[in-house]
Amino acid sequence: DGGITQSPKYLFRKEGQNVTLSCEQNLNHDAMYWYRQDPGQGLRLIYYSQIVNDFQKGDIAEGYSVSREKKESFPLTVTSAQKNPTAFYLCASSGSRQETQYFGPGTRLLVL
Amino acid sequence: GESVGLHLPTLSVQEGDNSIINCAYSNSASDYFIWYKQESGKGPQFIIDIRSNMDKRQGQRVTVLLNKTVKHLSLQIAATQPGDSAVYFCAEKDPGTYKYIFGTGTRLKVLA
Secondary structure (H helix, E strand, O other): OOEEEEEEEEEEEEEOOOEEEEEOOOOOOOOEEEEOOOOOOOOEEEEEEEEEOOOEEEEOOOOOEEHHHHHHHOOEEEOOOOOOOOOOEEEEOOOOOOOOOOOOOOEEEEEO | OOOOOOOEEEEEEEEEOOOEEEOOOOOOOEEEEEEEEEOOOOOOOEEEEOOOOOEEEEEEEEEEEEEEEOOOOOOOOOOOOHHHHHHEEEEEEEEOOEEEEEEEOEEEEOOO
């Protein structure tokens, strides 16, 4: 998985609950990303960050929030405002010079 | 394992045959492309990349062809093996940004 770890592998959310997905990379990459994957669809960008303390909304940011306090870490919070959170969430990173984007192993979020 | 894509186009090939997976991209200004392999329940794995100043690039058992005239990308897998069974998708880098645009993917099934 190219030095990117995501935890937990499976996460269960109750109605009205916020949950946070962890993503850590040891590749010294500047940029980090969060994607959502649903069956039969391509990856959809939630948020991305080019540098520490800066991030931008992707195509489906509503109901999600992120932070980038450290270069190595880019946690994603799925808030209670996200009404259909069940999906496979993928974190990725890329270097500023090396454009190749590498992915973590993913977190499956399920709603109880 | 978790199914990545329940309704994806499927390519079935006999073990030992060559596979060709196709992808159309959207932006004629895109200058960097990646092919990924995703097995069920796992994160996408980098296979091979190509820049727009090239028409062809070869790796181990894989070849990527780029036709900029018709905005088409293909991945050729030689001597397809059972371990090649997965979902394959292409990604194009949005020029001037850190963002990537992903295709929906093709499921490759290798028949014994």
